[in-house]
Amino acid sequence: MKRLFPIVLVALLLAPVARASERHPTLAELEGEVMCPVCETTLDLSNSPAAQQIKRLIATRIAAGDTKTQIKDRLVAEYGSAILAAPPHKGFGLVAWWLPVAGIVAAAVALGLGAWRWARAREPVPAGPPLDSALERRVDDELRRFEG
Amino acid sequence: MARSARLAAQGLAIGLVVGLLTLLVWRVANGNGKGVAQALADGEHPTAPAFDLSRLDGRGRFDLASLRGKKPIVLDFWASWCVPCIHESRRLEAARKEYGNRVAFIGVDTKDFSGDAREWQKKHGITYPSVHDGSGSVLTKWGGLPIPRIFFVARSGKVVGELIVEEDLPRYLREIAAS
Numbered sequence: 001m002k003r004l005f006p007i008v009l010v011a012l013l014l015a016p017v018a019r020a021s022e023r024h025p026t027l028a029e030l031e032g033e034v035m036c037p038v039c040e041t042t043l044d045l046s047n048s049p050a051a052q053q054i055k056r057l058i059a060t061r062i063a064a065g066d067t068k069t070q071i072k073d074r075l076v077a078e079y080g081s082a083i084l085a086a087p088p089h090k091g092f093g094l095v096a097w098w099l100p101v102a103g104i105v106a107a108a109v110a111l112g113l114g115a116w117r118w119a120r121a122r123e124p125v126p127a128g129p130p131l132d133s134a135l136e137r138r139v140d141d142e143l144r145r146f147e148g
Numbered sequence: 149m150a151r152s153a154r155l156a157a158q159g160l161a162i163g164l165v166v167g168l169l170t171l172l173v174w175r176v177a178n179g180n181g182k183g184v185a186q187a188l189a190d191g192e193h194p195t196a197p198a199f200d201l202s203r204l205d206g207r208g209r210f211d212l213a214s215l216r217g218k219k220p221i222v223l224d225f226w227a228s229w230c231v232p233c234i235h236e237s238r239r240l241e242a243a244r245k246e247y248g249n250r251v252a253f254i255g256v257d258t259k260d261f262s263g264d265a266r267e268w269q270k271k272h273g274i275t276y277p278s279v280h281d282g283s284g285s286v287l288t289k290w291g292g293l294p295i296p297r298i299f300f301v302a303r304s305g306k307v308v309g310e311l312i313v314e315e316d317l318p319r320y321l322r323e324i325a326a327s
Binding site: 049 | 227228229230231259260261262264282283284285293
């Protein structure tokens, strides 16, 4: 529970910021989330006429009070979903979001299994049956002779 | 049991890698097709790729295939942010006065806002109908950026040529009007 506390605290602190960003988006943040359709970069990296046209529209819609979702929906209606820098959180777009997570989980499972097997392989081999007394005496004699 | 599970996991991993490689090879080999412009440059005359898009003027949709066998077509890919498109579209508008009854002039407004596109048409006096290809998927099939791109399609539906130099316009117009 103590470990969860910082996570919950950060989430609570960030929630109003995210809500403000949704209700009152800035041109700068949307420029980083929208693609220029002719230069395959985000708008903030492009000064092409097509990018400038979209920047103008975004600025107009922000001034009109549109939310970030409304502005993005309008852009998608005109240009298709490829206009967004990040894939949508629905349909086939979900693959792009969840495939890396699945990959990380699969890699963690594979690593865990490998570590478990490695640890098992290093466990001490159980001792065999005790030597009979004659053989033990002979080994002791040989060792004494070798050391002497 | 452990051995069979390991074999199954290995088989799955190998299958996954082979599948991804196959997908990559297929994608590289096919891509988006070579496009009409490239086919023309290679000396071929492909059939015009069909499209069915909304008209900019809001009067429903336009299906390119509906003109096949009926009328030759001049297809103009443009956008309101494209400065050279103004000159080319005005030339087509002028040519339409001479050929408009024999040839269909169709604009394809691509990667553009439909509202800006309508204003642009009004501002520059472009009256031939246009469709809206916001995502640019139709443009990609015809050769992609840059625009303007102007293609000439014979009555049969075969693409005769693309406008490269100014003189191509009267030459191709005569050719398709006679097709």
